[in-house]
Amino acid sequence: MPELSKADGEYFLMQYYENRLQTFVNWPFEDGCICTAEQMAAAGFFYTPESNNPDLVQCFFCCKELDGWDPNDDPWEEHKAHSDKCPYLKLRKPTEDMTLQDQLKLLQAKHLFSLKESIRKKQEQLHEYTDRARSQMLALM
Numbered sequence: 038m039p040e041l042s043k044a045d046g047e048y049f050l051m052q053y054y055e056n057r058l059q060t061f062v063n064w065p066f067e068d069g070c071i072c073t074a075e076q077m078a079a080a081g082f083f084y085t086p087e088s089n090n091p092d093l094v095q096c097f098f099c100c101k102e103l104d105g106w107d108p109n110d111d112p113w114e115e116h117k118a119h120s121d122k123c124p125y126l127k128l129r130k131p132t133e134d135m136t137l138q139d140q141l142k143l144l145q146a147k148h149l150f151s152l153k154e155s156i157r158k159k160q161e162q163l164h165e166y167t168d169r170a171r172s173q174m175l176a177l178m
């Protein structure tokens with residue numbers, strides 16, 4: 038399997054449990070741990086390790102990145118704690134078991150989710166801009 042880039046195509050592939058599971062090569066939490074590769078993949082995560090973040094994972098759906106895992110962390114609970122609006126969490130069903138209706142609902146939710154995210158980022162930029170403008174104006178007074 039060719040190395041995956043963080044392009045859109047990756048997110049498409051990562052909607053399938055088997056593809057997510059395959060990314061967990063050398064995942065440090067195995068037997069006796071709660072957050073095994075299988076549990077992580079089931080909860081929507083794929084493995085994106087970096088040299089300074091050796092246990093970094095990302096949700097294929099909400100794109101939330103999480104690291105700093107403990108052997109007893111429950112991937113579903115952590116996912117919920119850090120991204121409670123993730124539509125994949127609400128469905129809580131493996132992609133393979135989804136009906137066409139589920140998939141369409143999820144696709145719709147994904148579009149809405151990305152739209153909301155980009156609006157939120159624009160709002161943040163706007164706030165930063167107005168804060169800067171305000172302090173520049175105050176400096177002139």
Ligand SMILES: [Zn+2]
Pocket residue numbers: 081096097098099100101116120123124125126
């Ligand atoms: Zn998510």
